[in-house]
Amino acid sequence: MSTALVARKSSSAIGARLKRLMKRREAAAVLATIGLIVLTGIVNPRFLTGADAIRNLWLTPSMLMVIAVAQAVVLITRNVDLSISATLGISAYATGVMFAEHPEIPDAVVVIVAILIGTALGTINGLLVSLGRIPSLVITLGTLYAYKGLLIAWAGSNRIVPSDLPDWLKELGVATIAGFPVLTVFALIILICVGYYMYQRPSGREMYAIGSSPEAAELCGLPVRRRVPVAFVISGTLAGLAGVIYAARYATISSLAGAGLEFDTVASAVIGGVSMSGGLGTVAGAAVGAALLSTIDRALPTMGVPAFWQECAVGALILAAIVLDRVLAIRNERRLRVDPADGSKPGRAGEQA
Amino acid sequence: MSVATSSEATRVAIPTRVQRARRLLSGREAGVAALAVVVWIVVAIVVKGFTTATTAYYMGLDLFPIIMLALPMTMIIITGEVDLSIGSMTGLASVVVGILYSWGVSIPIAVVVAIVVGALGGFINGMLVARVGLASLAVTIGTMALYRGMAVGALGTEAITSFPNEYRQFVTGRLFGPGTAVPTMVLIFVIAAVLFIAWLHYTSFGRGVYAVGMSPKAAAFAGVESLRLKLILFMSSGAMAGLMGAYWALRYNSARGDNATGLELMVVAGALVGGVSFFGGSGSLVGACIGCIVIGLLRSSLRLGDVPEDAINVAVGLLLIVTVVGPRAMELLKLKTAELRLRRSGTGRNRATNEDAISNHQNQRKVTE
Numbered sequence: 001m002s003t004a005l006v007a008r009k010s011s012s013a014i015g016a017r018l019k020r021l022m023k024r025r026e027a028a029a030v031l032a033t034i035g036l037i038v039l040t041g042i043v044n045p046r047f048l049t050g051a052d053a054i055r056n057l058w059l060t061p062s063m064l065m066v067i068a069v070a071q072a073v074v075l076i077t078r079n080v081d082l083s084i085s086a087t088l089g090i091s092a093y094a095t096g097v098m099f100a101e102h103p104e105i106p107d108a109v110v111v112i113v114a115i116l117i118g119t120a121l122g123t124i125n126g127l128l129v130s131l132g133r134i135p136s137l138v139i140t141l142g143t144l145y146a147y148k149g150l151l152i153a154w155a156g157s158n159r160i161v162p163s164d165l166p167d168w169l170k171e172l173g174v175a176t177i178a179g180f181p182v183l184t185v186f187a188l189i190i191l192i193c194v195g196y197y198m199y200q201r202p203s204g205r206e207m208y209a210i211g212s213s214p215e216a217a218e219l220c221g222l223p224v225r226r227r228v229p230v231a232f233v234i235s236g237t238l239a240g241l242a243g244v245i246y247a248a249r250y251a252t253i254s255s256l257a258g259a260g261l262e263f264d265t266v267a268s269a270v271i272g273g274v275s276m277s278g279g280l281g282t283v284a285g286a287a288v289g290a291a292l293l294s295t296i297d298r299a300l301p302t303m304g305v306p307a308f309w310q311e312c313a314v315g316a317l318i319l320a321a322i323v324l325d326r327v328l329a330i331r332n333e334r335r336l337r338v339d340p341a342d343g344s345k346p347g348r349a350g351e352q353a
Numbered sequence: 354m355s356v357a358t359s360s361e362a363t364r365v366a367i368p369t370r371v372q373r374a375r376r377l378l379s380g381r382e383a384g385v386a387a388l389a390v391v392v393w394i395v396v397a398i399v400v401k402g403f404t405t406a407t408t409a410y411y412m413g414l415d416l417f418p419i420i421m422l423a424l425p426m427t428m429i430i431i432t433g434e435v436d437l438s439i440g441s442m443t444g445l446a447s448v449v450v451g452i453l454y455s456w457g458v459s460i461p462i463a464v465v466v467a468i469v470v471g472a473l474g475g476f477i478n479g480m481l482v483a484r485v486g487l488a489s490l491a492v493t494i495g496t497m498a499l500y501r502g503m504a505v506g507a508l509g510t511e512a513i514t515s516f517p518n519e520y521r522q523f524v525t526g527r528l529f530g531p532g533t534a535v536p537t538m539v540l541i542f543v544i545a546a547v548l549f550i551a552w553l554h555y556t557s558f559g560r561g562v563y564a565v566g567m568s569p570k571a572a573a574f575a576g577v578e579s580l581r582l583k584l585i586l587f588m589s590s591g592a593m594a595g596l597m598g599a600y601w602a603l604r605y606n607s608a609r610g611d612n613a614t615g616l617e618l619m620v621v622a623g624a625l626v627g628g629v630s631f632f633g634g635s636g637s638l639v640g641a642c643i644g645c646i647v648i649g650l651l652r653s654s655l656r657l658g659d660v661p662e663d664a665i666n667v668a669v670g671l672l673l674i675v676t677v678v679g680p681r682a683m684e685l686l687k688l689k690t691a692e693l694r695l696r697r698s699g700t701g702r703n704r705a706t707n708e709d710a711i712s713n714h715q716n717q718r719k720v721t722e
Contacts, residue, residue: 142622
């Protein structure tokens with residue numbers, strides 16, 4: 001730190017910035033992802049050199065990335081949205097049904113309606129959490145059951161097959177721009193938009209404030225009860241969009257669409273450094289976490305590890321991530337603690353030691 | 354208002370028998386019990402064949418693992434934590450029983466090992482939550498995946514079946530002879546419930562559970578060792594999951610990695626429907642058990658009414674939302690009207706003291722619960 005301050009400005013400023021970047025929690029997740037990809041590539045070169053290998057590497061995380069970003073927004077406000085997977089399922093199936101049974105509806109309208117369905121379901125969550133002042137885990141557990149049940153009641157054993165869907169949607173699932181999958185570009189654009197909102201817009205910063213301490217936020221005059229539902233609306237809307245991505249990517253949609261994804265989104269966010277107790281972490285971290293999770297999914301079978309052990313690896317990864325967060329938090333706290341004996345300023349005590 | 358609350362406080366201190374009865378009837382448990390009765394009556398009228406012994410018997414068998422796991426889960430939720438890994442631990446324990454049996458180990462020993470494995474899983478949860486100081490929600494989502502991964506990894510798509518008949522018959526037996534409604538397992542549930550109720554409501558450990566849930570700091574000052582307490586609770590939850598894993602393997606005659614998937618949500622839903630507060634500090638075992646029974650009634654009746662298995666989830670979800678939001682909405686409404694009345698009475702109170710009175714009232718409620 002001190003060398004960075006003294007020596008040649010231009011080069012060391014970049015160095016310091018790089019150093020700070022490397023110290024960020026997201027860097028750990030990025031390194032883990034790259035490490036996993038390299039390791040898998042060494043064990044089984046086909047993972048990196050096979051036909052479409054690189055494209056698949058980018059394409060696989062696109063959908064999970066979108067809903068992990070959504071989950072991160074909700075987690076940052078010290079809430080959780082377990083119904084996100086059911087929302088995705090309903091939106092995906094709605095997309096399929098509209099294309100299959102109502103070809104007269106314009107394609108753009110179909111996509112918009114599918115996204116709005118997500119918005120509506122998210123609004124219900126937000127209102128229930130905010131008006132009832134009930135833990136969101138309880139509410140969204142209830143709506144997870146309810147939405148999932150609705151989907152099953154609606155879809156039954158029906159199944160949307162690829163021939164029901166328009167060609168452009170199926171092509172979108174595999175299309176690339178300059179070798180880069182379109183769906184992943186979508187996901188990254190969404191990540192940038194949500195990231196901009198969370199870090200630059202005042203209301204986004206308020207989400208962090210609310211998450212770190214709802215009481216303090218209330219005392220500061222922040223509109224806590226109006227802001228929290230917004231997080232759920234964002235999450236529902238993105239889940240709706242992810243439903244369309246699901247339809248494009250898999251082209252086969254049954255009542256099982258999205259089942260179990262709610263925990264994957266929480267896991268991605270946590271692995272990427274988003275704290276479950278709110279106020280900490282970034283949506284970019286959640287996106288990296290999603291990339292890591294989806295890569296594990298594909299890497300383990302390629303390395304010859306039976307797919308059954310994949311869940312085990314995910315669990316271990318989550319635990320490692322939260323333990324790491326805890327260690328970092330303790331270290332940070334120690335660094336910031338004022339030593340009453342010498343009365344030095346916070347932040348300097350640790351550096352001297 | 355202040356006079357009223359103080360006299361209420363003295364009444365709370367030494368409740369007479371009548372007041373105690375009145376409180377019992379106006380409490381959350383009574384409400385849930387009434388709901389259970391109403392559901393049962395409606396279902397008995399609407400759904401054909403619901404009142405038969407066979408229906409009751411199968412409902413009992415289905416409900417058994419949920420209601421048994423709700424016992425430790427209720428105590429954990431009262432401390433303000435949650436254990437989402439119980440479904441995975443149950444699955445893992447069933448796999449352990451299966452593997453040990455396939456190695457030629459006798460069933461009773463396999464069951465004991467399953468309980469130990471469960472307790473060990475709970476120990477890991479408890480250490481991470483209590484010692485390392487991590488959020489139980491994050492920890493148990495992690496261990497949920499970890500334990501499930503172990504269970505699925507150990508057996509793959511394989512299933513171990515053909516457990517010895519005598520043990521299977523014991524698990525699926527009926528208390529009063531063939532054709533009657535009550536499964537033998539009810540006896541085991543009653544024993545467990547009595548033990549847990551005594552533990553939570555009649556020991557200093559149990560009072561500590563409420564204290565930790567209401568205010569961890571105050572509990573620490575009062576000498577409650579919350580770390581040890583939470584560790585013990587998570588271990589008991591794991592041990593119970595171990596036992597239920599053994600039950601699962603024997604009842605369905607199948608040890609599979611994906612056994613009991615999603616069980617944790619049923620258990621949490623049951624406890625919450627039964628009035629256990631997710632904020633911690635309030636709730637009772639009786640309420641949680643009745644909550645589980647309501648869910649069980651609903652599920653088995655809808656199943657009999659030819660509602661598709663999974664569409665039943667809508668009903669469970671709505672029930673959860675209604676039972677949690679309903680009383681909360683009533684409470685908020687009551688607060689609002691009380692506030693209005695105070696303001697209209699024009700005693701010159703400003704809003705702050707007003708809110709003081711209201712929050713006093715709330716605190717009183719919390720204490721009495």
